[in-house]
Amino acid sequence: MSAAPDVVRSAYVQLAVTDLAASRWFWVDMLGMHVQHEDEDALYLRGSDELTHHSVVLRAAPVAALDHLAYRVRAPEDVDRAERFFAERGCPVRRVPAGTGTRGVGDAVRVVDPLGVPVEFFHDIARGERLIQRYDLHRGAQIARLDHYNICTPDIPAAYEYYRSLGFGCSETIEGEHELYAAWMFRKPTVHDVALTHGPGPYLHHIGMATHESHQVLHTADIFGALGKEHHIERGPGRHGVSNAFYVYLRDPDGHRVEVYTSDYFTGDPDYETHRWNVHDDRRRDFWGNAVIESWYKEASPVHDLDGRLQPIAEGNLDESSIKVGADGLGIVKPS
């Protein structure tokens, strides 16, 4: 088997959205992302810390779905490695030469990975102006950068092994007596580039966008409330057990879930050890034991194949939301 591509980080997501103007209001006016390019077909957005062309592409389409996730790889040769790695595993693979794929991105390869998720691997990408200290342009949620993806898949152990084969570390897990319910996997030295959530899939559960400060997470909730748009707030604000991050979950106009997320921790030492949570610990999902709204477990975005067709869904065999533990808030009996 060929060597895995050297993945640097989760780099951008392309979402199909049904109303570009409504999406622009949510992602630009409310989240404060910067427009690198826009036309009648798509918006190319980035956070204030991001020096590459975009981290979110919103493509006008009749049906809302995930077009693809994208990982940046360390060198151009890693695009070739990715093509070989996935072809050898029998995955659908399509080379996307520079100028034929997503605006701003160079030579790339797109695959449907073993979990059924459409993923692009690229190295070359156009640069954007340095906005890190353009505080005059920071607004709304003041999103700094894309931090992670969260995907729903019915076989977490298999998904864990797949991402380990790509060289990802595992920062934290949620485990039952015999079951693995969730895992957080990283290449960049933070808690995750991708989280694996048990459930029917493949689905995109959410995109995690990082801010620098917890007050920006609180401000995000306040501005949605101030505008009478509180229905876009789904869960939180709160403090995660897993990752220790401060968070609020939003739903965009198409229902795509976005987490505004800050203050997780460093995972870059070679001997980092996975932190394991028991599924019966009601601090795992919310460190203060707050309930997790059922929609957070039950709703997610469908994903496309390489031709833009919706992928079939496989059912899962575990249901964490059925665990009668404080943090899930579903008919919960608090421990005495």
Ligand SMILES: O=S(=O)(O)c1ccc(O)c(O)c1
């Ligand atoms: O709810 S969890 O504490 O499991 C959690 C941790 C980190 C995340 O990014 C997340 O979306 C959810």
Ligand SMILES: [Fe+2]
């Ligand atoms: Fe997240």
